Amino acid sequence: MKIRGRAWKFGSHIDTDAIIPARYLNISDPQELAKHCMENEDPVFLKEVKTGDVIVAGSNFGCGSSREHAPIAIKARGVACVIAKSFARIFYRNAFNTGLPILESVEAVDGTEAGHELEVDLVHGTIKNLKTGKIFQAEPIPSFMQAILDDGGLMEHIAKRRS
Amino acid sequence: MEMTITEKILAAHAGLKDLCPGQLINAKVDVALGNDITAPIAIEQFKRVGAKRVFDKERVVLVPDHFTPNKDIQSAEQCKILREFARDQELSQYFEVGQVGIEHALLPEQGLVLPGDLVVGADSHTCTYGALGAFSTGVGSTDLAAVMITGELWFKVPQTMKFIYKGKLRPWVGGKDLILHTIGKIGVDGALYKAMEFSGETIDSLSIEGRFAMANMVIEAGAKNGIFLPDRITEQYVKGRAKREYHFYTSDRGAQYADVREFDVSKIEPQVAFPHLPSNTKSITEVGSVSIDQVVIGSCTNGWLEDLRVAAKILKGRKALSNVRLIIIPATPWIYRQAMKEGLSDIFLEAGAVISPPTCGPCLGGHMGVLAEGERAIATTNRNFVGRMGHPKSEVYLSNPAIAAASAVLGRIGSPEELS
Numbered sequence: 001m002k003i004r005g006r007a008w009k010f011g012s013h014i015d016t017d018a019i020i021p022a023r024y025l026n027i028s029d030p031q032e033l034a035k036h037c038m039e040n041e042d043p044v045f046l047k048e049v050k051t052g053d054v055i056v057a058g059s060n061f062g063c064g065s066s067r068e069h070a071p072i073a074i075k076a077r078g079v080a081c082v083i084a085k086s087f088a089r090i091f092y093r094n095a096f097n098t099g100l101p102i103l104e105s106v107e108a109v110d111g112t113e114a115g116h117e118l119e120v121d122l123v124h125g126t127i128k129n130l131k132t133g134k135i136f137q138a139e140p141i142p143s144f145m146q147a148i149l150d151d152g153g154l155m156e157h158i159a160k161r162r163s
Numbered sequence: 164m165e166m167t168i169t170e171k172i173l174a175a176h177a178g179l180k181d182l183c184p185g186q187l188i189n190a191k192v193d194v195a196l197g198n199d200i201t202a203p204i205a206i207e208q209f210k211r212v213g214a215k216r217v218f219d220k221e222r223v224v225l226v227p228d229h230f231t232p233n234k235d236i237q238s239a240e241q242c243k244i245l246r247e248f249a250r251d252q253e254l255s256q257y258f259e260v261g262q263v264g265i266e267h268a269l270l271p272e273q274g275l276v277l278p279g280d281l282v283v284g285a286d287s288h289t290c291t292y293g294a295l296g297a298f299s300t301g302v303g304s305t306d307l308a309a310v311m312i313t314g315e316l317w318f319k320v321p322q323t324m325k326f327i328y329k330g331k332l333r334p335w336v337g338g339k340d341l342i343l344h345t346i347g348k349i350g351v352d353g354a355l356y357k358a359m360e361f362s363g364e365t366i367d368s369l370s371i372e373g374r375f376a377m378a379n380m381v382i383e384a385g386a387k388n389g390i391f392l393p394d395r396i397t398e399q400y401v402k403g404r405a406k407r408e409y410h411f412y413t414s415d416r417g418a419q420y421a422d423v424r425e426f427d428v429s430k431i432e433p434q435v436a437f438p439h440l441p442s443n444t445k446s447i448t449e450v451g452s453v454s455i456d457q458v459v460i461g462s463c464t465n466g467w468l469e470d471l472r473v474a475a476k477i478l479k480g481r482k483a484l485s486n487v488r489l490i491i492i493p494a495t496p497w498i499y500r501q502a503m504k505e506g507l508s509d510i511f512l513e514a515g516a517v518i519s520p521p522t523c524g525p526c527l528g529g530h531m532g533v534l535a536e537g538e539r540a541i542a543t544t545n546r547n548f549v550g551r552m553g554h555p556k557s558e559v560y561l562s563n564p565a566i567a568a569a570s571a572v573l574g575r576i577g578s579p580e581e582l583s
Binding site: 012013015017018021022023025026027028040041059060063064065066067068069086088089090093094097098142144153154155156158159162 | 187200201203204207208211212213229230234235237238240241284285286287289301302303304305306308309312313317319351352355356382385387440527528529533546548549550551555
């Protein structure tokens with residue numbers, strides 16, 4: 001599966017309160033959550049991000065609370081993929097469990113500026129910067145987690161194993 | 164094979180004799196926790212795949228503590244989902260308003276989480292129970308749903324970092340200061356994906372509440388879990404509360420550590436974390452003049468009885484400055500009552516404080532003390548991210564209860580040493 005979209009650049013330690021402030025956690029409807037995605041961090045992003053765009057961030061993306069509302073809000077806002085230098089561990093699990101594609105690559109983050117057009121091949125984990133022509137290889141997804149993705153998410157994976 | 168306490172607990176729950184960091188395992192879960200924010204999504208997932216019963220109705224614990232007593236209609240609807248699920252599934256551990264406390268103080272207090280347990284909770288501060296010598300970690304709602312159905316979950320065995328604390332604590336320094344200082348040194352991703360194991364002579368005599376505060380904040384360094392080797396202080400806390408067997412695990416002498424850090428605590432002053440990361444720490448004497456509008460003493464980090472006693476010691480016979488809002492939140496109904504019996508509540512009310520029912524409330528900007536634009540709070544909570552306690556242009560400073568109480572009197576961030 002290939003994704004093509006514009007890069008939105010963020011720094012390191014983007015926490016889940018930045019992604020979706022806690023005052024909206026009495027909502028669980030993805031579309032409602034999407035309306036507030038990153039509103040404390042970058043109101044321009046919230047207004048202008050387009051379906052298929054890509055978030056490119058520094059290290060420890062998604063640190064803080066365990067709220068699954070964070071990957072849900074990002075996905076529902078239309079973001080196709082998050083590329084970061086590293087992810088906080090609960091966010092990492094939640095992203096897989098909710099079907100938000102994420103990739104780890106220090107080089108891709110350093111080699112991408114805000115507004116660059118990216119082409120991401122999720123199957124092979126390659127990230128092509130269409131502005132500079134450079135191609136980056138993300139960390140491979142552990143085969144165990146790939147199996148969860150292939151089954152369509154953790155719940156489906158469990159349902160399949162129990163049947 | 165010589166192993167750390169974290170590795171031993173994981174191995175025991177995975178039915179393995181030994182294991183090593185990086186290994187993927189499937190492990191049995193002793194207790195699974197959800198709250199009014201995370202459980203509704205887990206329950207929705209549970210139902211979506213057609214699950215009928217939870218794996219064990221004694222071990223799925225639901226605690227509506229974040230936006231309770233219900234702050235608005237949407238929160239009430241969320242809590243209703245928990246209440247109805249608990250009733251349908253006949254869960255024995257559902258806590259209604261009146262019995263409910265902040266989950267990470269409530270579960271240990273009720274003897275629901277014990278040494279040697281493997282606990283997961285859909286709340287990032289689930290790592291708190293490591294204070295008892297349990298492996299305990301936060302997960303998301305979908306992982307919680309998976310556990311509610313199967314009683315198991317997959318884990319990647321973390322590497323362990325060892326933190327050794329030596330020396331005598333200075334006045335007004337406690338577990339909160341040790342963990343803030345440590346996070347200040349290693350950064351908010353300094354222990355990413357790893358276990359933080361705490362030991363040393365200072366830890367040997369540290370109170371259980373001090374240990375809870377330390378384990379509580381390991382997530383603020385990115386850690387998977389924090390853990391203490393259980394000892395006589397653990398035993399003292401657990402006995403009388405536990406209603407089932409528990410196990411004391413320990414780390415082997417030859418266990419492998421990814422890193423070992425040592426701290427001389429006699430050099431550590433009370434710490435204050437400046438906005439907007441818990442790692443932005445300064446010693447109290449380096450803070451300078453920072454005026455405040457609000458003081459919050461409570462949360463799963465520092466809403467314990469010991470914390471309220473410290474605050475009361477400082478506030479006794481004193482008053483919060485008239486332009487400072489002092490909010491005190493006992494973490495559980497038992498702590499609330501105990502504070503009344505010991506006369507702490509009178510001291511707080513005399514000092515001009517308001518005492519909130521047990522709730523996470525303002526810690527996450529939920530209710531019961533949300534900040535306006537430009538306002539500043541010092542809080543005994545665990546996070547000071549942008550907008551954490553309210554308006555995106557408000558500020559949160561983190562400290563221990565002694566500093567918070569003294570600051571209420573001074574109207575600026577300061578130490579009990581400065582009070583006459």
